[in-house]
Amino acid sequence: MRGRAVVAAAMLALAGSLTFAPSLAAGSGGPIVAARQDSMKEMAAAAKAIAEMFDGKRAYDAAGFRAAAEVLRARTGRAMIAEFPDGTLGEPSGAKTEIDQARLEFESLARHVGDLADALATKAHNAPAKITADMRMGAGLPMNGGSLLGKRPKVAEAEPAKMPAEHLLHLILQDCSSCHAKFRQKVK
Numbered sequence: 580m581r582g583r584a585v586v587a588a589a590m591l592a593l594a595g596s597l598t599f600a601p602s603l604a605a606g607s608g609g610p611i612v613a614a615r616q617d618s619m620k621e622m623a624a625a626a627k628a629i630a631e632m633f634d635g636k637r638a639y640d641a642a643g644f645r646a647a648a649e650v651l652r653a654r655t656g657r658a659m660i661a662e663f664p665d666g667t668l669g670e671p672s673g674a675k676t677e678i679d680q681a682r683l684e685f686e687s688l689a690r691h692v693g694d695l696a697d698a699l700a701t702k703a704h705n706a707p708a709k710i711t712a713d714m715r716m717g718a719g720l721p722m723n724g725g726s727l728l729g730k731r732p733k734v735a736e737a738e739p740a741k742m743p744a745e746h747l748l749h750l751i752l753q754d755c756s757s758c759h760a761k762f763r764q765k766v767k
């Protein structure tokens with residue numbers, strides 16, 4: 580059940596972010612800021628779609644799963660890093676100026692979530708017509724104290740390619756939250 584709570588909390592945080600986002604006057608941070616905010620929103624919608632398929636709140640379909648996973652893959656890693664150039668940080672954007680002082684950490688988070696999204700998209704590419712047990716949280720894992728959950732990304736992890744899809748989604752959502760906690764600010 581802990582896994583479900585993690586996803587629920589992450590989805591709640593994302594829902595909150597979607598509600599405060601529109602208060603930003605359109606384009607007030609320039610086209611680069613607007614573009615990355617769109618990317619982030621697309622990722623939130625994609626992550627939500629996958630989470631709901633696994634939770635049975637939305638009909639699972641392999642093509643929809645694949646498309647959503649591809650959005651996550653395309654918007655993370657190098658692409659994500661490129662969306663935060665110098666001179667676009669700080670108000671009115673929700674990106675903290677701290678990103679500039681901690682580039683290595685920021686970029687390693689973006690790459691980490693990118694590796695996970697990569698693994699998820701590869702799995703989604705071969706996804707069966709119905710969700711199978713081996714796609715589920717906990718499949719093939721020694722559930723001995725949840726060392727893979729609730730910890731920072733640096734914690735030793737199994738190879739992403741060997742993790743079930745649902746587990747990868749949880750880890751992705753944790754990276755979203757970790758980065759937001761440190762590098763994102765609320766703006767009015």
Ligand code: HEC
Binds near residue numbers: 672686
């Ligand atoms: C490496 C850091 C990092 C990662 C990883 C990250 N984000 Fe973000 N996210 C940010 C920053 C910084 C902002 C603020 C951007 C701005 O306003 O310029 C943001 C903003 C957002 C927003 C608000 C966009 C808006 O309209 O203002 C949403 C929604 C969002 N992220 C979702 C996600 C999701 C979903 C994931 C994971 C799949 C994710 N983010 C991963 C750093 C990150």
